[in-house]
Amino acid sequence: EIVLTQSPDFQSVTPKEKVTITCRASQSIGSSLHWYQQKKDQSPKLLIKYASQSLSGVPSRFSGSGSGTDFTLTINSLEAEDAATYYCHQSTSLPFTFGPGTKVDIK
């Protein structure tokens, strides 16, 4: 089973600040890494697929990068509505797994 670790676990950020969340895989997963945002009491929402592919309807301040074992989700100029937990998810091999999540709080 591929294990995903995320850092940091928690981040308290001021609006307009830049946020960087990293996801590391226990073995190479190519670009089969996806990012989700889950706001409090809501279902998750897909933000980025295949490490760096943006999606229609997702604000352009969200971007992803990386390949192999190390990946990054960047939120440029954080807005108050971005308060949420962010999860990475690998789909290279079964069982598909999620990272433990990074909670982003707004100061």
Place this chain on the structure above:
Amino acid sequence: QLQLQESGPGLVKPSETLSLTCTVSGGSISRSSYYWAWIRQPPGKGLEWIGTISYSGSTYYDPSLNSRLAISVDTSKDQFSLTLSSVTAADTAVYYCASGGYEYIDSWGQGALVTVSS
């Protein structure tokens, strides 16, 4: 835009079987290239992938649940279902039905809390 809605009992007794159904609207469950998944989230914890079924009925399960798990599709009703047998308190979670490509999920249901307790 696909919409998914979970339904089923919110309380299941230990050792019994958990059964949930997901009703799909806004599109056919038979559409090619789409996959249908179940993901769960224990209270206050992270997301756990349970399993996925293709439009043609091919299934992909978490090996740790494989002996207790079954996912099926009913194309006549645009529904897919989850059954998990011999449940314990560790199976208490919000269960999401979801859809997307084989590798990623781009539509989620609102989630259904299932509590395992006597």
